[in-house]
Amino acid sequence: MSEPGPARPGSGWPGDPATPDTPVAHDAAGVRALAAGAGTLAELVARQSVCRACPRLVEWREQVAQVKRRAHLTEPYWGRPVPGWGDDHARIAIVGLAPAAHGGNRTGRIFTGDRSGDVLFASLHRCGLAAQPDSVRADDGQRLLHTRMVAAVRCAPPVNKPTVTERDTCAPWLTAEIGQLTADLRVIVGLGGFAWQALWPVLADSGYEVPRPRPRFGHGVEAALGSLVLIGCYHPSQQNTFTGRVTPGMLDSVFQRARQMAGLGEPSGVEAPGYAP
Numbered sequence: 322m323s324e325p326g327p328a329r330p331g332s333g334w335p336g337d338p339a340t341p342d343t344p345v346a347h348d349a350a351g352v353r354a355l356a357a358g359a360g361t362l363a364e365l366v367a368r369q370s371v372c373r374a375c376p377r378l379v380e381w382r383e384q385v386a387q388v389k390r391r392a393h394l395t396e397p398y399w400g401r402p403v404p405g406w407g408d409d410h411a412r413i414a415i416v417g418l419a420p421a422a423h424g425g426n427r428t429g430r431i432f433t434g435d436r437s438g439d440v441l442f443a444s445l446h447r448c449g450l451a452a453q454p455d456s457v458r459a460d461d462g463q464r465l466l467h468t469r470m471v472a473a474v475r476c477a478p479p480v481n482k483p484t485v486t487e488r489d490t491c492a493p494w495l496t497a498e499i500g501q502l503t504a505d506l507r508v509i510v511g512l513g514g515f516a517w518q519a520l521w522p523v524l525a526d527s528g529y530e531v532p533r534p535r536p537r538f539g540h541g542v543e544a545a546l547g548s549l550v551l552i553g554c555y556h557p558s559q560q561n562t563f564t565g566r567v568t569p570g571m572l573d574s575v576f577q578r579a580r581q582m583a584g585l586g587e588p589s590g591v592e593a594p595g596y597a598p
């Protein structure tokens with residue numbers, strides 16, 4: 322039986338970017354200062370992963386990691402903010418809402434270990450943007466290709482609903498991450514309406530030309546922001562996939578379009594589906 326509760330920084334969790342010395346943000350001002358002051362992407366994600374700025378979310382994520390779900394009682398839970406993950410020189414960024422309580426909050430990697438991720442990673446693999454068709458644990462060998470995944474809010478919220486204050490408190494982490502990626506980044510895929518809305522102020526703060534009026538969220542909707550294109554994509558939630566609101570083909574069309582807009586062309590070599598690292 323594993324220890325209940327959140328993983329301690331530097332205690333050996335696969336891919337843990339933090340150490341016991343990583344500085345911790347305790348409020349919104351701390352997030353702004355530590356996000357702006359992180360000199361590298363590695364330092365930025367380390368700081369994200371130990372953040373404690375939102376009391377409600379800190380309590381919830383750690384409580385979930387303590388109590389766990391019956392199906393995962395013998396597993397360790399991450400129980401910390403889920404940092405950005407993927408290619409440090411990504412041309413495509415996928416921005417979601419927030420980690421799932423027993424998905425990313427358990428595995429420590431966004432969309433890893435939850436049903437939405439099953440659908441998402443299968444599509445990314447078909448489109449040559451993920452090395453494997455699924456993602457179940459932080460040490461499963463999965464790799465994102467040309468792509469990075471981030472959550473607009475990095476801690477699992479109760480009933481998947483962060484507050485506006487929590488969204489705004491977390492925004493500087495996203496602004497700083499986009500800033501670190503700007504040289505290579507060409508496309509952002511906004512997964513779901515919440516991520517779409519959360520992105521506008523972040524993109525404005527990042528120096529992109531934000532269109533006015535802002536385009537309404539929709540599947541396949543595109544907004545040009547100078548060198549960057551924002552593409553809307555319905556969230557592959559269980560509700561959306563069960564009802565057919567979003568299908569594997571619809572996801573594939575968005576990610577193929579993202580490849581095209583990012584100048585990646587057709588998948589080849591290690592990007593081709595079926596490749597096993």
Ligand code: SF4
Nearest residue numbers: 372374375402476491
């Ligand atoms: S949601 Fe963001 S700002 Fe709030 S505690 Fe988590 S990482 Fe920090």
